Amino acid sequence: MSEYKVNLKINDIPVTVDAGTTVLEAAKKLDFKVPTLCYHTDLCIAGNCRVCVVEQVGAKTLIASCATPVSEGMEIRTNSKLVRQARKHIIELLLSEHNADCTKCYKNGKCELQDLASEYRIGDHAFLDLVGGRLGMVDELSPSIIKDDSKCIRCQRCVKTCAEIQGVSALTVAYKGDRQKISTFLDHPLVEVICTNCGQCVNRCPVGALVEKNYVDEVWDAINDPQKFVVVQTAPAVRVAIGEELGYEPGTRLTGNLVTALKRLGFSSVLDTDFTADLTIIEEGTELLTRLKKVLVEKDDSVKLPMTTSCSPGWIKFIEHFYPDFISHVSSCKSPQQMFGALAKTYYAQKKGIKPESMVVVSIMPCTAKKYEADRPEMRSSGFKDVDYVLTTRELGMMIKQAGVNFQNLDESPYDSIMGESTGAGVIFGVTGGVMEAALRTVYEIVTGREVPFNNLNVVPVRGMEGVREATLKIEGCQPEWDFLEGVELRTVVAHGLANARKVMQAVKEGKSEYHFIEIMACPGGCLGGGGQPIPTNPEIREKRAKAIYCEDENLPIRKSHENPEVQLVYEDFLGSPNSHLAHQLLHTHYTERERF
Amino acid sequence: MMECNKLKRVDIIFCRKGFDLFEVVEKALSRDPDDLISDMIDSGLKGRGGAGFPTGLKWKLARNEEQDEKYVVCNADEGEPGTFKDREILDQVPEKVFGGMAICAYTIGAKKGYIYLRGEYNFLIPKLTEKLEIFNRSLKQIGLDFTIRLRSGSGAYICGEESALFESMEGKRGEPRNKPPYPTVQGYLGKPTVINNVETLVYAFMISRIGPEAFKEMGTKDSRGSKVFSISGDTPRPGIYELELGMTVEDFVNEFGDGDTKAVQVGGASGGCIPRKDFPNTIIGYEGIPTGGSMMLFNSSRSMYNVLHNYLEFFTEESCGQCTPCRVGCQQLLKGIESVKKGDRPPSYLRELVKLAKTMKIAAKCGLGQSVANPFVSIIKNYKEEIIH
Structure with missing residues (x-):
């Protein structure tokens, strides 16, 4: 002020x-x-x-x-x-250089230029049509994002988003005058350049020049196919944002209604990504403790610290492009979406007696990068494509409307079982700092046998919307097997938005910061501010969604991942122990060094 | 009663006789910066690049900024079609440009200066570099902590716009910034910067030699002093001339025309087109038609459609493309006159285009987009038949 x-x-x-x-x-x-x-x-x-x-x-x-x-x-x-x-x-x-095929456009009814044209009653197009040469200049090769230059109005929101928020600059302004356009390196398709598929540009494009690749029809086809058993999983951040697509205020919690709606759409089973979020904490927490032991006790040079999280596919692609020397620092855990897919077509299929080849796994994600992630060749550890289709929160909103489901009048339902049970720790994966908080709740308790020393399990120091947040937790009173950690100050840092991720990685690269554990989310605010979330997303709306997520956490009876009974069951019945051979086969992955252009 | 002068040649800019460059600089450096600024304000010198901002005031604004780091930038990105005076000035009397920069630096408290040289003028680099080395060394000897460096542009017209020029110097895409803040507050690297045209700096230098009175005596109330003109087109005497400001176009045409002058484009492609009927009552100066120095004469063999088409093609290509009125507006004006010429649109469509040009004048982000209306409206108004038929 x-x-x-x-x-x-x-x-x-x-x-x-x-x-x-x-x-x-x-x-x-x-x-x-x-x-x-x-x-x-x-x-x-x-x-x-x-x-x-x-x-x-x-x-x-x-x-x-x-x-x-x-x-x-x-x-x-x-x-x-x-x-x-x-x-x-x-x-x-603007209209004269814009391919105004409004009724055919994916953004029809959700286009800021269309709204203005309507408000100002631009009926007869006074000026000459300049779209001509740009018609058909559509890049559809990315599994996440479609870029249509004929609709671009050169506002440069996308360019600023990619540069300022993400520090990636996959999109830039090229040429000048009448040839000026938003382009990539040498105008290569998005899938071939440093684009992380985060979709923040999609979330900010006022028109239909940048949109997610949509798989709604494919999902309907699967649902309508009697031979298919279609399983759907919902990411934590979807439940606090789907309402915005359906006329609710931002930050409205609609988990139970969401489950009912998905059932009404015809999914065979409605399950929760939060379940595999909890599982991630067990796998990743175990990996962190193993790394700590190897580095601190066994002095094993081949094991790297700090360890970073791996849930955010935008972040993964970022580090593969920009910091390939550091990919051994990234947790080998798959993201919860991919853990879910791998378990659905193995564990779930076995338990339910369904042939995995007849299963279709659909995810509802706040994210466009998840579409790319599901397409990665390494994400087939079940022997099939682990996750078949990824829909954004926006696409789900579209499906609900298409199906004529009157969301506002729905009763709440619980998720199906198995793989539907979750804890508060799983839910907070949707907000920046949430993975860190969930991990600390579990790791601290494994090591000391006591709950994290914070009021009501709320690890406040890792919360907030500050771009980079450091927090230190002193470990005291260890159980005998973890006594090497006695008195160790666990140094953590949380960053969201890739421009902030770069700051953290730069500090690590220059040896300026000796962190143990780093949480990075590609999108501002974490998944709740994801590229697949309702438009608009802005600071005020992110705050409201975050509040809703923490509220969801506080209202769940179980708030620690290791206490999730279905997670305990999956180890007992199927995986054996955390980081077991089978767990590695299904729940862990590896990363690829990528070119930097 | 219109105040105007007779056409009179002047010899200030290129004059090298009767003084020692460093004596002028040293003398200026011995004076109080505020006195130098009042001289500059008193002289009535306005920016010679075309926009005509009072030079003394610009220096004063930069001086008043309390910042350790300030810059002096010489805008030598002479890109306006029909202008070639700065090239000649830098070729003939570069030391006087440097001198003007040094005096400005002393006045505002800058330690670094840059000459942003048009990409097409790279042939001047060896000569300028050599002379700059000597000049910088001499400055050190007389105790002024100021160094001038050379920066080369890459050929974009828009980089002559001061804030786009800073962006370009900073290694970014040359796009104009939002104003305010103005360069004297946040210029190069966000620091207070005086950016002056090549010619302005020479006049500033010469004013500190001859004094504000001698400068002020020339020209009219609103257009003090003299100006270097780049004269081209249908003239038997093309070239560079330094003339007192305030003459009428009529006088000018009588001197430089070929006897059949139908129009004079004053101020380059972004200036206005003066038709024959307006020659007697149009003053060349800020009260009449301001100019960065370009004077293009057209005789009756020229098609004004072609002239306008050529300018619009230029702007369509050279717009940075950032703002809507300029990027799309230029294309619409160009395609618009083409469609009227072809008969695809009725002559009345020109009225719509003039309205559009007027919107561009008030809604575009920078001087480029705003000035496209100057040639467009003046040519359409005076040569409508040539555009339509």
Whole structure:
């Protein structure tokens, strides 16, 4: 908050705001909506699209309200004749270079340009059609993201997202003038470049130029095929966000309704990724303790610390491209989605007496990178493709609407069994810091025999929305077999958003930080801010979803992964012990060094 | 009553006689920076790159910024079609440009200066580098902590726009920034920066030699001093001329025309087109038609459709593409006049295009997009028949 106040008038109404406030924010304070396109609260101001121009009395030109700070005595008109004419022209210009095949477009009804065209009643296209040469310039090769240049309006939200939030810059601006376009390295397809498939660009694209590759029809076909047994798993972050697709306020918890809806869609069995999140904690926690022992006691140089988490497929692809020398630091655990797929077509199939070849595993994920992950050649340890189709939260919203399921009136149902039981520790995988918190709840208790020393199991130091958060936990009172950890200060760090991941990795690379355990999530806020989540996603909405996740955790009867009875059962009946041979075969993986372009 | 001058040649910019370069610099350095700034303000010197911002005020704003790190940048990205004066200045009297930069640096408190040289002028690099070495060394000897370096552009017109130029210098894509903040507050590397055109810096240097009064005596109330013109097109005397500001286009055409001048494009592709009927009552200066120095003369053999088409092609290609009004607007204007010419759209469509150009003038992000309306509106208004038929 600034100590300086500025007085101005907007449409003749006086308003006082802090110095540094933009004209757009000041107008919003007076409940004057100024339309925007390139503006996004997650990103630095671009001022490119010019849709938000307003008139400043006495100025020679209009000003971009998003990019102009208020000044004393300013008089602003947000809806003058000059402004309306300019705004209409700008929308018409955007439409003239935009492939406006609205009724066929994936974003039909969810397009910011379409909304503006409708608000300003751009009926007859005044200007010449400039789309021509760009028609058909569609990159559909990625399993996660479709990029259609004929729809791009060059607002550069995607470019800023990729650079500022993710520090990846797979998308950049190329050429100038009429040839200017959003491109990749030498215009290679997304699947061939450093794109991590995180989908943050998809989440911010105002039009249909960047969308997820959708598999809704394939999933319907599977559901409608009587020969198929279609299992669905739902990621933790979906349950606190699906409501936004269906008219609820952000942060509404709808787990039970979600399960009922999935049953109504016709899935044979509705199960929970949270179950394999708990399983991940057992496998990854065991791996961490093994690594600690090998490094601290056996002085084994071949084992690397710090160990990083491996749940986020965007992060995995990032490290494979940018820090290939450090892939031995990444936990070998598959992500919960892939652990689920591998177990579904082995353990679950055996238990239920279903032929794995007749099974179809569908995941509902807050994520577009999960689509790529499911397609990785190493993700076939069941002998089949472990996860067949990955749908985003948005795609599920679409299916629910298509099926005519009246979500608001549904009763709540529990997940099916087996592989449907979960704990609070599994749920918090959906928020940044959650994997760390869940791991600490379990690891600390294994080592000391006591619960983590935090009120109500809430490991507050690893929570929050700060981009990089360090926390240290002193281990005291160890059980005899873990006495080598007595007095050890377990140094952890949590980062979300790949630009923050880069900061942590850079510190590790330069030897500046001696962490033991690193949690990294590719997306801001963790999975709840994933690229597959409802649009818009912004800081305010991420906070609400995070609150809902922690609430979900507190309301579950069991809140520690190792106490999940179905997790205990899978070891007893099938896997043997954590990190056993079979566990390694099904639940662990390896990584690939990748080119950096 | 219109205040105007007769056409008069001047010899300030290229003049090398009667003074020692370093004596001028040393003398300026012995004075109080505030006095130098008041001289500059008093002289009425305005930026010679085209936009015409008062130079003294620009220096003052930068001086007032309390920052340790400040920069002086010489904008030598002379990209405006029809302008070639800066090339000649840098070729003939580079030391005077350096001198202007040094005086500016002393005034505002900058330790580093850069000359951003147009990519097409790379042939000047060896000569400039050699002279800069000597100059930098001499500066050290007289005790001014200021070093000038050379930076080469890569041929994008937009990088002559000051904030795009900084982006380019910083190794980024040359795209104009949002303003405010202006360069005197946040310029190169986000630090207070004075960015002046090559010619402006020479005038600044010469004002500290001849004094503000001598400069002020020339020109008119709103357009003090003289200016270097790049004269091209249908003229028997193309070339570079330094003239007092404030003459009418009529006077100018009488001197430089071929007897059949139908139009003069003042200020390059982004300037306005003056038709014959307006020659007597148009003053070349800030009160009339301002110019960065480009004067293109067209005689009756020229098709103004082709002239406008050529400019629009240029802008369509050279727009950075960042903002909607400029990126799409330029294409619409170009394709628009083509479609009217072909008869695909009625002549009345030109009215829509003029409206669009006017939107571009007030809604585009930078000077490039804003100035496309200048040639467009003036040519459409005065030569409609040539566009349609």
